[in-house]
Amino acid sequence: xxxxxxxxxxxxxxxxxxxxxxxxxxxxxxxxxxxxxxxxxxxxxxxxxxxxxxxxxxxxxxxxxxxxxxxxxxxxxxxxxxxxxxxxxxxxxxxxxxxxxxxxxxxxxxxxxxxxxxxxxxxxxxxxxxxxxxxxxxxxxxxxxxxxxxxxxxxxxxxxxxxxxxxxxxxxxxxxxxxxxxxxxxxxxxxxxxxxxxxxxxxxxxxxxxxxxxxxxxxxxxxxxxxxxxxxxxxxxxxxxxx
Amino acid sequence: xxxxxxxxxxxxxxxxxxxxxxxxxxxxxxxxxxxxxxxxxxxxxxxxxxxxxxxxxxxxxxxxxxxxxxxxxxxxxxxxxxxxxxxxxxxxxxxxxxxxxxxxxxxxxxxxxxxxxxxxxxxxxxxxxxxxxxxxxxxxxxxxxxxxxxxxxxxxxxxxxxxxxxxxxxxxxxxxxxxxxxxxxxxxxxxxxxxxxxxxxxxxxxxxxxxxxxxxxxxxx
Amino acid sequence: xxxxxxxxxxxxxxxxxxxxxxxxxxxxxxxxxxxxxxxxxxxxxxxxxxxxxx
Numbered sequence: 001x002x003x004x005x006x007x008x009x010x011x012x013x014x015x016x017x018x019x020x021x022x023x024x025x026x027x028x029x030x031x032x033x034x035x036x037x038x039x040x041x042x043x044x045x046x047x048x049x050x051x052x053x054x055x056x057x058x059x060x061x062x063x064x065x066x067x068x069x070x071x072x073x074x075x076x077x078x079x080x081x082x083x084x085x086x087x088x089x090x091x092x093x094x095x096x097x098x099x100x101x102x103x104x105x106x107x108x109x110x111x112x113x114x115x116x117x118x119x120x121x122x123x124x125x126x127x128x129x130x131x132x133x134x135x136x137x138x139x140x141x142x143x144x145x146x147x148x149x150x151x152x153x154x155x156x157x158x159x160x161x162x163x164x165x166x167x168x169x170x171x172x173x174x175x176x177x178x179x180x181x182x183x184x185x186x187x188x189x190x191x192x193x194x195x196x197x198x199x200x201x202x203x204x205x206x207x208x209x210x211x212x213x214x215x216x217x218x219x220x221x222x223x224x225x226x227x228x229x230x231x232x233x234x235x236x237x238x239x240x241x242x243x
Numbered sequence: 244x245x246x247x248x249x250x251x252x253x254x255x256x257x258x259x260x261x262x263x264x265x266x267x268x269x270x271x272x273x274x275x276x277x278x279x280x281x282x283x284x285x286x287x288x289x290x291x292x293x294x295x296x297x298x299x300x301x302x303x304x305x306x307x308x309x310x311x312x313x314x315x316x317x318x319x320x321x322x323x324x325x326x327x328x329x330x331x332x333x334x335x336x337x338x339x340x341x342x343x344x345x346x347x348x349x350x351x352x353x354x355x356x357x358x359x360x361x362x363x364x365x366x367x368x369x370x371x372x373x374x375x376x377x378x379x380x381x382x383x384x385x386x387x388x389x390x391x392x393x394x395x396x397x398x399x400x401x402x403x404x405x406x407x408x409x410x411x412x413x414x415x416x417x418x419x420x421x422x423x424x425x426x427x428x429x430x431x432x433x434x435x436x437x438x439x440x441x442x443x444x445x446x447x448x449x450x451x452x453x454x455x456x457x458x459x460x461x462x463x464x
Numbered sequence: 465x466x467x468x469x470x471x472x473x474x475x476x477x478x479x480x481x482x483x484x485x486x487x488x489x490x491x492x493x494x495x496x497x498x499x500x501x502x503x504x505x506x507x508x509x510x511x512x513x514x515x516x517x518x
Contacts (some may be wrong), residue, residue, distance in 0.1 A: 038480075039467050050469040053476050057483045100490045107486075108479040115472045133414040140411040147401040156461045157397050161411060164393055164454045168415050171443060175418035178439070179425065218490060221498050228501040232508045239512070 006084035008227045015220040022217035029210030033060075036203035044200070052200075054112040059204055060211035061105035062131065068098030068215065069134055072141070073166035076159035086223070088155040091162060092145065093222035097215060099138035105131055126180040130173050137165040151230070248331035253341040255324075256315070260349035270311045270350040271357060277303040278361050289366045296365025297376060297427045300358055304351075304380060305416050308387040309409045311350045315342060315392070316399040316455075320462045325399075329463050336456030340448075343392040343455065351388050355380035376427055379440060383423040386444040389451035390415035396458035418443045 037056030044052050075091035078084060109128055110120045122128060144161055148154035260267050281299045282292055316339075319325040328338045358380045359373040367373060394411035398404030422443055425436035469476055 034480075038476075043470065049472060051472040051475055053469070054479045057480055061483075097490060097494075100486055104483055104486045107482045111475050111479040111482070115475050133417055136410065136414040140407075140414065143407055143410055144397055147398065147404065147407055149400075153400075153461060153464070157458065160454050160457050160461070161393075161397060164450065165414070167450055168418070171418045171446065172414065175421040175439070175443070178436075179421045214487070218494050221494050225494075225498040225501040228498075228505040232501070232505045235505075235508050235512060239508075239515075 006082070006086050008086055008089075011086050012224060012227060015224055019217045019220040019224075022213045022220070026210045026214035026217060029206050029213065033203050033207030033210055037207065041199050041203060048116050051112060051115050054108055055200070056203055056207045058105065058108040058112055060208040061101050061108060062127070063208050064211055064215055065098065065102040065105045065131055065134060067212070068094050068101060069137065069166070069169065072098060072138075073162045076162035079155060080159040080163065088159070089223045089226045090219065091158060092154075093219045093226060095138055095142050095145070095158075097218050097222070099135060099142065101211070101215065102131060102135045102138060106135060126173070126176045129176045129180070130169075133172050133176075134169065137169075141165070246333070248328060248333040249337050249341045252328060252333075252338045253345045256342040256345035257349060259315075259318070260346065267349045267353060270307045271353050273310060274303050274307040274354045275357065275361065277306055279364070282365075293366040296362050296367060298424055299365065300361060300380065301383070301420050301423050304354055304384055305387055305413075305420065307354060308351060308384065308391045309412060310405070312346070312388070312391040312395040312408055312412075313398075313405045315346050316396050316459060316462065317404065320399045325459060325463050329460060334456060335459050336452040339392065339396060339455035339459055340389075340452035343389055343451075346392070347385055347388040351384040352381060355384055372427075379423055379426050379437065382440055382444050383419045386419040386447040387412075387416055389444075389447040390419075393451050393454045393458065396455040396462065399459065399462040419447075 033056055037053055041053075043050045072091050072094040075087045075094065079087040079091065106128070109131070113122055113125075113128075114120050141158055141161055145154040145158045148157055278299050281295070285291065285295070316325070319328070319342075329335055331338075355377050358377050362373055362376065363369070391408065391412045393415070394408035395404075397411060398407045401407055419440065422436050422440035426440050428436075
């Protein structure tokens with residue numbers, strides 16, 4: 001299956017109709033989620049009133065922060081083992097977008113935290129800390145790729161780092177959990193969880209799906225740009241050598 | 244495969260540490276300097292210093308590992324000795340591990356040995372805890388140097404890669420820093436923390452050499 | 465019409481504004497990048513055609 005996708009030409013064909021489809025569907029789903037989240041669903045007085053409406057942007061961002069890092073690591077692994085060019089292009093495209101959604105998760109989390117916990121930054125919240133370190137992993141990945149002088153080296157170094165980071169994420173999560181379990185005074189609200197009413201669950205799921213489709217579409221567009229750039233560089237190199 | 248290349252990489256790294264002027268004293272000086280700067284910044288209240296002292300030393304240890312790691316693979320990549328190591332029958336991962344271990348011996352272990360004196364300056368009481376903490380700094384430092392070594396190997400061909408190494412390595416330092424701080428705390432769940440600290444160091448020893456090996460092969464291309 | 469939130473309205477609007485800003489910014493920069501890459505490729509392909517024609 002990997003090999004089928006590994007062909008850049010096939011990817012361009014596929015994404016030429018898949019990306020617009022994803023953009024359109026994402027727009028519909030996000031609009032519906034926003035409408036539900038901001039206008040329709042009742043406020044939850046148990047969770048501090050209207051402020052829980054931040055959930056409909058914060059939770060999709062948190063989901064994408066994790067999913068995008070995982071996606072980048074899987075793509076790096078595929079490239080490292082099978083050397084499929086498209087997998088590297090995908091990993092490279094995921095990094096800046098994953099960092100964007102991770103930053104969004106951090107900022108909306110801080111904004112949610114201020115009225116709820118009375119502080120912008122809760123050092124005792126394991127999830128905030130883990131996401132922050134994931135943000136640093138994204139930044140390191142991008143900086144490392146940018147520092148390499150050839151495409152091949154950037155791909156190899158990036159893949160090694162993404163895989164090392166992915167191995168460390170569970171350990172980071174576990175250590176931060178242990179660290180925060182010592183500080184019991186923080187009452188952390190848990191918007192996700194089985195007890196959540198269906199009236200919130202559907203807008204949340206639809207918003208998350210919408211954000212995921214938008215993310216996937218943006219990744220595809222960035223990948224297309226990268227393939228075009230590489231093709232242009234190839235042609236230019238051929239012109240230089242005078243073939 | 245013969246162990247000879249691994250041993251010679253180890254010896255070369257030891258020799259490098261002592262060559263060039265101050266040698267192994269440099270990281271010690273940096274470590275002490277960074278730690279001593281803190282009371283000047285946060286004030287000299289004895290209670291405060293006693294509380295934050297062990298944590299300050301963890302931070303200083305992490306920082307000094309980062310500043311000394313920049314050159315350990317870069318010099319080899321520049322003068323071609325990296326190519327020689329990789330042509331031997333020894334796996335790249337074991338060469339990298341030997342060099343990093345030697346580097347920890349010369350630049351990391353002395354810091355742990357110095358820690359009781361610095362902790363006394365931070366108003367700690369004389370007692371067995373000082374020696375215990377020394378052990379924790381030694382174990383945790385080993386993990387710092389191995390994860391930092393991954394960054395150093397990845398950035399071996401990058402000119403002025405110091406900041407890049409820091410950005411790569413700092414998230415990887417998190418578990419060690421947390422377990423280390425917990426191991427020294429008196430909290431209810433800190434009893435298992437020394438074991439977690441040791442386990443996370445073992446994890447670093449198991450994973451980092453392979454990443455370093457792959458990164459060194461990349462640097463040699 | 466805009467919904468009427470309780471005392472925390474500012475926080476809610478702030479978080480959705482940040483979302484709009486970040487995601488909108490990402491979309492704009494991705495689109496610009498894709499357009500620039502496409503234009504560059506078209507230009508260089510046109511140059512090759514010209515060369516072949518002599």
